[in-house]
Each structure stands twice: as structure tokens, then as C-alpha cells.
Amino acid sequence: MVRKPLIKRILPPKELVGEIIVPGDKSISHRALILSSLASGNSRVSNLSPGRDCESTMNCLKALGVKIDRQENLTPFVTIHGAGNSGLSEAKNVLNVGNSATTLRLLSGVLATQPFLSILTGDASLRSRPMKRLVEPLRLMGAEIYGRGDDSFAPVVIRGKRLHGITYSLPVPSAQVKSAILLAGLFCQEDTIILELQPSRNHTELLLERMGVKIEQSDACICLIPPAFPLTPVDLYVPGDISSAAYWLVAGAIHPSAKLKIKNCGVNPTRTGILDALLAMGARISQENRRLEGNEPVADLCVESSQLRATEVAGNMVPRLIDEIPLLAIAACLAEGDTVIRDASELRVKESDRITTTVQQLSRLGAAIEELPDGMVIHGGKTLLGTEVNSHFDHRLAMSLAIAGLAAKGETIIHSAQIAEVSYPGFWNEIERIAWH
Ligand code: S3P
Secondary structure (H helix, E strand, C coil): CCCCCCCEEECCCCEEEEEEECCECHHHHHHHHHHHHHCCCEEEEECCCCCHHHHHHHHHHHHCCCEEEEECCCCCEEEEECCHHHCCCCCCCCEECCCCHHHHHHHHHHHCCCCCEEEEECCCCHHHCCCHHHHHHHHHCCCEEEEHHHHCEEEEEEECCCCCCCEEECCCCCHHHHHHHHHHHCCCCCCEEEECCCCCCCHHHHHHHHCCCEEEEECCEEEEECCCCCCCCCEEECCECHHHHHHHHHHHHHCCCEEEEEEEEECCCCCCHHHHHHHHCCCEEEEEEEEEECCEEEEEEEEECCCCECCEECHHHHHHCHHHHHHHHHHHHCCECEEEECCCHHHHHCCCCHHHHHHHHHHHCCCEEEEECCEEEEECCCCCECCEEECCCCHHHHHHHHHHHHHCECCEEEECHHHHHHCCCCHHHHHHHHEEC
8 A cells, every 4th residue: 555655853851751651562452453353252452553564464364354343432442253163254355454464474374274265475575584484383293385485485385184283393584474373283183383482472372372362482482282162252452562561661761851651551571671681781760550451461661861881682682672773773862882783684574674774864964883693783872963864665664763763862853654553553643743843
């Protein structure tokens, strides 16, 4: 879907203050939609992510015969009429996932088990992202699945059939691939066992358990034990997205006069790497009102202006903050000392090559930052100077550059800012609301 080009201008505000409610978690929203579609009965999901990626998941599920109603009253929610035993039905057209790799990879796991043909594709960015990592394990389960370029890329074609459980060691820490295997495993008669050396986000496992599926977990091993069906429908509140909260956490920490509270934010430990990294840098961040929403931990996060120092990020920490690394690089620009980020070559296959695009765009703002094959080195303590930058049609880079602009001297002009809609449609209004000039 082509949206009108948008240019956003950011001036450093005198103060950053207020309470913020971030949109529902994108990862949990995808899973809630897909798993509820397979449940035996109606599920009700509130605070679903309003971003374009989850809209793509919803549209694909509708094309596969799932009835989804949206209620737009004071507390909006969607009702998903689970297909249960009757399963999904063949889509009449190619399924277009837009920018959303989560939609493509998770849905492929399900569609590999359904007795019909499916073709999935997306936008130019999506079509350049690796799919062999998805095709390989599903094929080991018996799937008939093919991708363009010797199975490397979308479009992906699937002729669904009966699959069997496998034991699979994930070569890259990817929650999307792990989830695709677990979703396919739902339909198998044997156990599905995944070995995951670096833990990635576990929202699929948590939601499956909540819906009555037996999942055994020990150290690096996840085991789905059949029979999985019938899946119990859920009444679910999706917690705020910590990947969206992260913009405000970094904004609050780097701005000299800031006090922000982000309410109802998911703090699942597989996602809180950004909190740990910022705390290690000396950020004044605290949690209030910790509680559970379903199986997911939630809290209000408070942040105030902080004196930051450099940190190191590598190893198991990386999957816990993979989407927040462009933002962390901005915090590092304003911290004392040299920050080193390693073991993050996965960044090269995100919505843009986030190592190159982050280094390029922050260099334009005057940062002293070097590219590494698997990360970057940021020499902190430099003043950022506003100039023209470009999102490269990457939603996280667009919003990260806006946060840099809040602490830069002069005006930062962000091109292709419309892409923020992928995960956070209200972002530009929110930044205007909390910035006091
Ligand atoms: C996601 C997993 C991560 C993450 C992406 C969302 C998910 O991708 O970067 O934004 O919801 O499972 P990978 O699975 O490719 O690591």
C-alpha cells in the first residue's frame, strides 16, 4: 500500500513531560489474531496494535475465511470467530503481507498444514528479507513450500499437507521462525522440539499455554506436546509495546529537562533488553504498578533526564533488544565514552540494513559512529546537529531519528516519515503533544 510521502520537522523542545500510552504490542497482536483464528469459539482482543503490520495479518486471515469484527466503542476490541476444527479456507488471491515479515513467517507455519494452495508476498523491503530460514525447518516437517531465488525470498508458495513433528536447532535466534515451527507443530501428532541457544521473545509459547496447549520448557529447549486442539478462545488485553515505549525511554533519558511516564507497558523479560541496557548506562528509569495481564508482565515505566555512560551489548542480550538498537545508538551518541554493539548481524536483514542505515543517518547528524560487520561502535559525548535525514522506509529508523532530533541542535528534517504507521500510527501526534517549546 503506497501512502502519501511525509516530511517531519523536529526542533529540540525546552521540556519533555507527560504521560504516554503506547499502542498494543505488535508481536503479541499478531499472535493473538492468528491463534484466535484457530480457536474453537470466539476470542475478544482489546488494545490490539493499530499499526499497518497487524492490519496485514488481519486482512490475510479474513482472506482465509476468518470472520473478524471490530467494535469501536470507548474501549475498542476485536472479536475473532475462531475457525476451530473446520480450519481455514483457500484464499482467492495472493496474500499480501505488506511490510510485515511476522505475518508472512507465522502464517506460513499454519498454511503449511492446511489442505490448499497459498501464495504470500509483500512490499519491496519484505521481498528482500531471508525466507530460507523459514522454508528449511518447515520442509523438514514435510511441508511443500517454495520461495523465489532458490527458496531465499518471497513470494512464498505453499501447498498445505499433513506434517510431522521434528526436533530442530534454530541456527539464528528468530522468534518468527520459532513461532512458525510451533504453529505448524500444533497440527502434528508427534512432539515438536525446538532448541534455542539464544532466547528470543516467547509470546507464542505464553499464548499457546494460555489457550490450553502443553508446552514444556527447560533451558534452551521448547517442546510442544500434542494434542493441541481444541484451542481455548481467549479474552485478551494486549499490553503496551515496549518497542514503542523505548522511543520515549531514550527521549526522556537524553533530554536535559524530561520527565515521562509510559503506562501499561509489556515488560516480558525476553523483550526488556532495552531497559537493562539503559539502566547499565545510568538512565533514571523505574517501574511502578507491576502486574500480569494474562501471562504477560506489565508495568508503568518512569524516566527522567539522565547522565548516560557508554555500555557494551553482545551475545544473549542482542535478541532481547534487537528492534531497539538504532535507538540505543542514539542514547550512546549522547553518553560519555565508547559504546560497542556486537553479535547483531541480524540487523542487516530487518526492514532496512539497520547497521548501515543507522550509521549513515546518525553520521549525517554529526555522530562519531563506525560500522562493524555485526554491529557498530559509537564514540559518545558529541553534540548532534539537526539536518536532513531519511528513514529508508524503515519505521523504527524514522522514529529513532525523531528522538535524535529532540536532543540535536537546530532542526532535524525526516524524509519518508509516513512509514512510522507500520507500528505506531500516533507517533507524530504524540511527539508534538509531549514536547513543550
Ligand atoms: C518478531 C521477531 C523479531 C523482531 C520482529 C518481531 C516477532 O524478528 O525483530 O520485529 O514478532 O516474532 P526475528 O524473528 O526475525 O528475529
